[in-house]
Amino acid sequence: KVHAKASTNKTRLTESVFGKNEFCSILMYWTDWGEEAKIEKSGLNGADRTTLVKDNIVWPNGITLDMVNQRLYWVDSKLHSLSSIDVNGGARHSLIINEEKLSHPLSLTVFEEKVFWTDMNNAAVFSANRLTGSDITELANDLGQPEDIILHHNLKQPASSNWCTNGGCEFLCLPAPQNDPQSPRYTCACPDGMVLGPDMKKCVAGPTNPATPRQPDPTTTTTTTKKPTTTSAVQPNQKTEKPAVTAQGTETFFTFLDTQIIVLILFMIFFNCVILALLVFGAMYLWRHWHRKNTNTIHFDNPVYQKTTEDELHICRNGSDGYVYPERQMLSMDDTDMA
Known part of the structure; x- marks a missing residue:
């Protein structure tokens, strides 16, 4: 099996195989930061598609799996964060929120007790404790454009059975998720313009618009999926992809x-x-x-107040205490007649 990452149309895909209980769950996980950013998973044949994270997530660039502890890690370059959940979408934990060390993270990987990530703006590779987010260390710098990081080790990809080895599919064999002992081991798929024949393994010419594929029969190890494409088998309400960005x-x-x-x-x-x-x-x-404009002012001269007379009344003050008034003038009637 191959641990690989691919980038198409705002989607970063991590394909992985790991053991779970007595069955081998063959699943793939990916991030999508379109109009509604989210993290999803499904079988390699497209069946059992499930949304794991859809809240508090904006630009989830990198994604990786911790096989041993069965946890999924991702970095968000918009929120400057590194978070993790279990493989079923539970027990979410925010490890690091740091705008300096997670300025523009693109990819990450986990091994033992460490988580490693690349940062485009810092042009560096960092590491930290995968459980607490502490002990942030810069491992390398001046790297130009460190877009991806892959760590190779046997523990990163444990051995498992490849049911497609003897599948007999003519064009493409897609491992199916193993949810129970009766689950089909794989499904066959055909290229565009072709469909599966009666044996559900070989491809024959088909209509231009192929019919919607159906789920494989759970009682057999072969497939009943009529899928003429090389992608997922059953994906209802699948949206048309936009041009790659x-x-x-x-x-x-x-x-x-x-x-x-x-x-x-x-x-x-x-x-x-x-x-x-x-x-x-x-x-x-x-x-x-x-x-x-609406205030009127009237100015006039009153001749009464401006009139002066020689007969003035004076109040005089002498050197003694108090005041004295002018002497009273006595007029006789004769003076009046003369006037």
Whole structure:
């Protein structure tokens, strides 16, 4: 078996084989950071597709399996985090959240008590304790563009039976997940434009739009899946893939988009402030103009108050205490008649 990683259309795929209880579960795991980022798993024939993680996940770039402890690890370059779950999607644990050491992680792997990952922005390889996330160590730097990391060891890929060795499929043999002793060992598949023949092993010419494949018969070791493609056997509601986009390119696009949005928001705030200031000043100018126009001021001169006379009343102050008044003048009636 081969431990491999491939990148297609915002999806990083890790294919793996490992032992579980008395059956051998042949499964593959992958991350998808499209409109709704998630981590999923299914059999190598596409059966039993299950979503493992769909919350608190944005750009899950790297993914790897711990075969011995049956846990799945991934890095999120948007959240700057390294997390893990068990192979069934339970017991989620956030190991590391560090914007400096996980600036733009792309790939990771696990061995014994250590987890290793590559970081594009730091151009380095780091390691840490896989249980606690402590003891973060920079192992190598100045690597240019470290996009992937693979660790080879027998414990990373334990031996298992290959049921496709004697499957007899003409074109492609896909191992099936072993959920119980009656589960089929494999399914056969054909290239585009062809379908499985009556023996469910050989390929014959078929319609351009092949019919939906059906699940293999659980009572036999052969297959009943009419699948003319080389991918999964049963995947209901499967969406059409978009053109391939690399993880780094998509992240750069989103970063550029975030910057444009921030600039637009700041411009709108500044523009609104300018408009508000103009409105305030305009209102004040109109109010002052109206106030001046509607306020009447009357100025007049009263000749009474400006009249002067020689007969003035004086209150004089002498050197003694108190005040003295002018002498009283006595007029006689004769003086009045003369006047």
